[in-house]
Amino acid sequence: MNSIHPALIGSLSSTASPEKVINFSPGPTSLPEAVEKQIAANFQKPGLTSLALSHRSPEFIAILEHAVNTARKVMAIPDDYEVLFTHGGGHGQFAALPLNLCHEPTDTATYVVNGTWSARGCDEAKRYCNVQTIDAQDTKTGNYLSFPELTEEIIDKESKYVYLCSNETVNGIELHRLPKLPESRKHIPLVVDASSDFSTKPIDWHGCGVGVLFACASKNIGHPGLTITIVRKDLLGKASPLCPGVFNYTTNSEAGNLWNTPATFNIEVVGLVMDWIEREGGVEANEQRSIAKAKMLYDVIDNANGFYATPINDKSLRSRMNVPFNIAGGDLALTEQFLIESWEQGLIGLRTLTPFGVGDYLRASIYNGITLKQVTTLAEFMVKFAQKHR
Amino acid sequence: MNSIHPALIGSLSSTASPEKVINFSPGPTSLPEAVEKQIAANFQKPGLTSLALSHRSPEFIAILEHAVNTARKVMAIPDDYEVLFTHGGGHGQFAALPLNLCHEPTDTATYVVNGTWSARGCDEAKRYCNVQTIDAQDTKTGNYLSFPELTEEIIDKESKYVYLCSNETVNGIELHRLPKLPESRKHIPLVVDASSDFSTKPIDWHGCGVGVLFACASKNIGHPGLTITIVRKDLLGKASPLCPGVFNYTTNSEAGNLWNTPATFNIEVVGLVMDWIEREGGVEANEQRSIAKAKMLYDVIDNANGFYATPINDKSLRSRMNVPFNIAGGDLALTEQFLIESWEQGLIGLRTLTPFGVGDYLRASIYNGITLKQVTTLAEFMVKFAQKHR
The missing domain is CATH 3.90.1150.10 (Aspartate Aminotransferase, domain 1)
Structure with missing residues (x-):
């Protein structure tokens, strides 16, 4: 026994x-207790539940717009960024990023590896582009204990993006502010996996040259099955022909997050969490x-x-x-x-x-x-x- | 105004x-009223809500196994099939299928197009393989009004799979039973988009040579953000190196549906619907x-x-x-x-x-x-x- x-x-x-x-x-x-109570109360209301809303109904469109707009407001997301709600979790974005930003498999992307999750993102990218790695692994312990300085010497000038994970959940390393790339590399968009710290600190979108920032919902802003992906608009239209439609930022942006059926209830919950953050200051x-x-x-x-x-x-x-x-x-x-x-x-x-x-x-x-x-x-x-x- | x-x-x-x-x-x-009531009641229970369950906790593993096992039981899914819960909706599977079943982009897949959804699946497949199309469009009206007979002449012998949509939601065409491929084509697995009819009729898995059958949850068995994908085990291990990890049947199967965080609550709901079907006969x-x-x-x-x-x-x-x-x-x-x-x-x-x-x-x-x-x-x-x- x-x-x-x-x-x-x-x-x-x-x-x-x-x-x-x-x-x-x-x-x-x-989730925050107030949000959990609100969800429970919503399910007690007579009539249709949140699970039953057609994604093309005006009722759901209002929920979607509310989630997008409160996320924009709370995180001060500038107008030149699209707010997308994407499928496939963080791992989905690990593939979606190179497929959207590297039109050719010969394009280079730079990955800062400072923990478990950036290592996974880096591995997935290798299927689709030429990956340049900046690895911060501690040679003595095999752990990740630091974050490398991003100098121009270690970043390929032709790189399509510089990728980093702003909070490494497993390793306990967090960038309390996003880094700025050196002057000679400022043309390269920064790509951020903010899955486990999104909404917990301000982001200097333009100042840090953020190109794409994504966060799976299930840590700070919702429950599993949804990812928020924020894309600077000038990066649209560059996807590889191999990019699956559900991962394509351009088509999903053009379709207003309705290229296919989004995770409707999950989106509603993100809106409720954003409301909660706003209410709480x-x-x-x-x-x-x-x-x-x-x-x-x-x-x-x-x-x-x-x-x-x-x-x-x-x-x-x-x-x-x-x-x-x-x-x-x-x-x-x-x-x-x-x-x-x-x-x-x-x-x-x-x-x-x-x-x-x-x-x-x-x-x-x-x-x-x-x-x-x-x-x-x-x-x-x-x-x-x-x-x-x- | x-x-x-x-x-x-x-x-x-x-x-x-x-x-x-x-x-x-x-x-x-x-969803069925009894299921909606059960979900609402679950949210009233004290303690953790379903949204809060870690996907690696024994509590969620039990929910996952329950959903897999009741789906197996209700739909008489044989042991030589894996039951996967996948991200990205039906459109995700439109890409996942050729990426899993066609190792090379030169491989051929046969698509029966008899409505809006099979046409979309066919279009997405063209990114990843050589597509042979059997188009049932009515030349007079431009609509899809019939289903073609699947003769050996119209199916490439080397085809990696024959794809069809068993219920065309938009066009109102349904195959009340899956077709059988002609004797000389029985080696080719049948791939079925059953998004809008799964669970509403029996499936002759072996008799019809089903290789893969998938259904997005949001019509008969749940709410948006989840797809059930049932894969015959001999088709695992054939994925293209370009297949994103979240779409890879083999790695997801090996990881017991936990390769990345699955849509936990959505899976719980599918289990509740399967219970309901079982209770109702x-x-x-x-x-x-x-x-x-x-x-x-x-x-x-x-x-x-x-x-x-x-x-x-x-x-x-x-x-x-x-x-x-x-x-x-x-x-x-x-x-x-x-x-x-x-x-x-x-x-x-x-x-x-x-x-x-x-x-x-x-x-x-x-x-x-x-x-x-x-x-x-x-x-x-x-x-x-x-x-x-x-």
């Missing part, structure tokens, strides 16, 4: 009472909340006299979204005990199935759905656990 | 009371309901002394899912009056934005979400309208 504790296989069904459960999953994860206030939440956990880790450790020493690169930490240098028995005790108190999602690398790292993901109060609960648990087991 | 009546722009917000509204949209559309009973619903509308049309007409004369090809009809030979004023009067009584979704071709055809889509009683309401309205205006 297999008697492994549910906490150790990543169960989300804590024995704590439901109202005590706090979901620290790296995504999919909980906009992206600036959201960033302050993120800073405060992350600081609380990193402070516990840094003040634990080595009982907890996080891999990223450079505080300017520490992720505000995903806080990886290990216990007593990766002690397996203590890690399991931490997982079980926290889970029984309703703190779930801390164990992930994505291997971090060396050590048994746990990870607290603290997206928009998590409040400062909820982070405090985890922080207090961590302090007590350290006191007991140090 | 634009005073066009909402019914004429396809509004779903009827002035009838919500409980009277019946949604005849061609998809996305309503399985696919055979579901087919009988479909036959009865369609017969009721076609009987009204055929018995209206020409007041109503439907384009497909061959009754063995009439769609049980989508019933196109025009009024008084396409009389615009009467058609608009029909739309307004029916809409005010809660009969919505009859106007579509997809142009049918000659004549102003309306269309009643009567998927799993529509009951015989609801069809009766429409049939009675049609009879009364004809009596009044003939």
Whole structure:
């Protein structure tokens, strides 16, 4: 008989009472409570549910326009960018990017690899273009602990774009502001995978030369099955003839996000989350909340006299979204005990199935759905656990 | 001031009371009432909502396995087929098919074009392989009114697959049973777009040599953002190197539908619809309901002394899912009056934005979400309208 504790296989069904459960999953994860309540209330209304709306009905068109417009407003997306809702998640965009921006397979694209997700994006691009890689892997540990300086020497002048992931979910590295390419490379559009940090800080669209920025919905702004892809209009019309229609930015833009049936309900939810951000003070206030939440956990880790450790020493690169930490240098028995005790108190999602690398790292993901109060609960648990087991 | 009546722009917000509204949209559309109630009830439960479940949690894995297994059971899918949940809708599969089944762009695939959707699938395939077309377009009307006999003369022996759409939503043509390829072509897998008829009749998987069958969820089995793609296992491992990872049947199959984050909630809903079909007597009973619903509308049309007409004369090809009809030979004023009067009584979704071709055809889509009683309401309205205006 297999008697492994549910906490150790990543169960989300804590024995704590439901109202005590706090979901620290790296995504999919909980939405802000107010949004979840609004969705539940919408399903109680008489008449058609959100799932039943024809994508060509005026009712859905209003929902779509609302989602586009509030995203534009909240993230200050300039008019020379299209806001697309795309299929296929982040992985879909890994293929869509080179297929849209490299007309020929001989075209070059530059990939900054500083973690698991940029590595995956880079691998997928290799099918469709000539990839130039800037790899930030730490040769000693095999982990990604830093972000390379983007000098003109390491970026091909002919590159169709420079790609980076602004928050590496697995590795816990975040660019709190997007970098600017050197003067001689400013003609190259920056392409950003912002899947796990979109909506949590302002973006300097023109200043940083953003060409395309995409974010799968299931971390900060919605639930799985939808990606928001923001494309500077001058980059349209360059797709490879091999680009599948569903991935083609140009045709989807021309069709107003209705080239084929979009994920209607998922789009509605993104609109609700954008409304919530706006109500709560906009992206600036959201960033302050993120800073405060992350600081609380990193402070516990840094003040634990080595009982907890996080891999990223450079505080300017520490992720505000995903806080990886290990216990007593990766002690397996203590890690399991931490997982079980926290889970029984309703703190779930801390164990992930994505291997971090060396050590048994746990990870607290603290997206928009998590409040400062909820982070405090985890922080207090961590302090007590350290006191007991140090 | 634009005073066009909402019914004429396809509004779903009827002035009838919500409980009277019946949604005849061609998809996305309503789910069976029992399923909609179950979803609404699930959102009322305390604790995590379905939107918040990590795709790697045991809780979601159970939901995924349930959806796969009930789909297998309800549709009698043999063990030598994989059940995949894919991104990108039907259009995604239009690209995925040649990319998975034609390793080389010089490979040939045969497309039977008998309506709007097979034409679109055919167009997308042309990017990736050599397409042989069997076109059933009626030269007189420009419409698709028949289905060609699949003889060995018209199917290339080397073809990697023969593609067809088993129900043409726009044109109202349905194959009530899948065809069998001629003996000398039985080595060629049949590929079926069953987007708008999946789950409404049995499929003879082995007997008809089905290689791949796919259905976007948003008509009979769920809501937009998900496609079920059923692949015979011997067809795995043949993908083109150009196939995007999210479309690759082999890697998605090897990863147990978790190669990337799937549309978790959408998958849960498919499982609930499959449960409903099973509870209501399985696919055979579901087919009988479909036959009865369609017969009721076609009987009204055929018995209206020409007041109503439907384009497909061959009754063995009439769609049980989508019933196109025009009024008084396409009389615009009467058609608009029909739309307004029916809409005010809660009969919505009859106007579509997809142009049918000659004549102003309306269309009643009567998927799993529509009951015989609801069809009766429409049939009675049609009879009364004809009596009044003939």
